[in-house]
Amino acid sequence: MSVLCLIANPAEPAIDTALMHAVHRAVGGEINVLNQRIAVEFVNPALATAAEAARELVAGKPIDVAQVALAHRRKRLLIADMDSTMIEQECIDELAAAVGIKAEVAAITARAMNGELDFAQALRTRVKLLKGLPRSRIEEIRREQITLAPGGRALVQTMKTHGAFTSLVSGGFTFFADYISKRIGFDEAMANILEFDGDVLTGTVADPILGKEAKLSRLLTLAAFHDIPLAATLAVGDGANDLEMIKAAGLGVALHAKPVVAAQAAVRIDHGDLTALLYLQGYDEDEIVR
Numbered sequence: 001m002s003v004l005c006l007i008a009n010p011a012e013p014a015i016d017t018a019l020m021h022a023v024h025r026a027v028g029g030e031i032n033v034l035n036q037r038i039a040v041e042f043v044n045p046a047l048a049t050a051a052e053a054a055r056e057l058v059a060g061k062p063i064d065v066a067q068v069a070l071a072h073r074r075k076r077l078l079i080a081d082m083d084s085t086m087i088e089q090e091c092i093d094e095l096a097a098a099v100g101i102k103a104e105v106a107a108i109t110a111r112a113m114n115g116e117l118d119f120a121q122a123l124r125t126r127v128k129l130l131k132g133l134p135r136s137r138i139e140e141i142r143r144e145q146i147t148l149a150p151g152g153r154a155l156v157q158t159m160k161t162h163g164a165f166t167s168l169v170s171g172g173f174t175f176f177a178d179y180i181s182k183r184i185g186f187d188e189a190m191a192n193i194l195e196f197d198g199d200v201l202t203g204t205v206a207d208p209i210l211g212k213e214a215k216l217s218r219l220l221t222l223a224a225f226h227d228i229p230l231a232a233t234l235a236v237g238d239g240a241n242d243l244e245m246i247k248a249a250g251l252g253v254a255l256h257a258k259p260v261v262a263a264q265a266a267v268r269i270d271h272g273d274l275t276a277l278l279y280l281q282g283y284d285e286d287e288i289v290r
Contacts, residue, residue, distance in 0.1 A: 001043075003045075005039065005065070006041075007064045007269070008063050014063050023053075026047065062271040072231040075251060077164060079218060080167070080236050085238050087146055088147045091141075114260055127203060129203070131202060151275035151278075153183075166188075169189075169218050215242060234250065234251045237254070242261060246264075252265050
């Protein structure tokens with residue numbers, strides 16, 4: 001059994017009554033409105049190709065379509081990427097801007113996130129370019145330039161309220177991940193460690209590098225430790241180093257993701273914010289912790 005979800009961005013409600021009923025006529029099932037004009041679901045659609053039919057009907061509109069299993073629908077474990085997922089920036093690119101090399105570093109970041117470069121080597125190359133950056137400047141960037149992605153705190157707090165364990169697992173840096181984790185309310189955070197000589201960056205990052213293997217490993221380890229079946233796990237990310245955990249999770253979501261990731265993920269969210277992951281689990285607006 002499954003459920004078909006239509007989800008719009010809360011900043012651009014786009015699911016009107018006419019569209020909702022047009023989709024219902026095409027796919028069947030029981031209609032539940034999770035949030036007016038933002039999220040609606042069709043439980044056990046009768047049409048085998050419900051998702052494809054719905055996508056045709058919403059074509060050209062800022063609406064995401066996803067079909068998910070009803071079994072283990074509300075997930076008990078969340079594994080989330082940080083950069084460009086739980087926050088709106090790539091931290092290393094913001095650090096590079098402070099030393100006047102953002103374009104150079106951002107180009108490497110983009111290629112790494114598209115899977116064109118080895119992640120660990122690309123990380124070391126970029127960090128080397130940051131040698132000499134003062135700790136105080138990094139703290140300033142963290143405080144003033146890093147912004148939370150819309151819906152992230154609601155996602156984590158709602159899932160925790162309903163008993164889930166939440167983990168922020170980043171290929172970025174603990175300097176940012178620990179701070180972001182506390183702001184959002186994750187149960188734990190893991191990331192790479194920038195190395196300092198006194199109060200300036202050495203241009204190196206401590207081994208081992210946390211990349212795609214570590215992200216997948218953390219998903220599997222936490223699921224086993226908490227006795228959670230993989231079907232009851234959720235992973236979300238945007239880059240190539242997130243793909244393995246996204247493919248392994250019961251609900252793997254590519255959020256505003258790079259093409260290589262979006263093409264392979266079971267669910268892709270191109271328009272909605274992080275609250276879309278709650279609607280995919282069947283939470284309605286009254287259940288979301290804001």
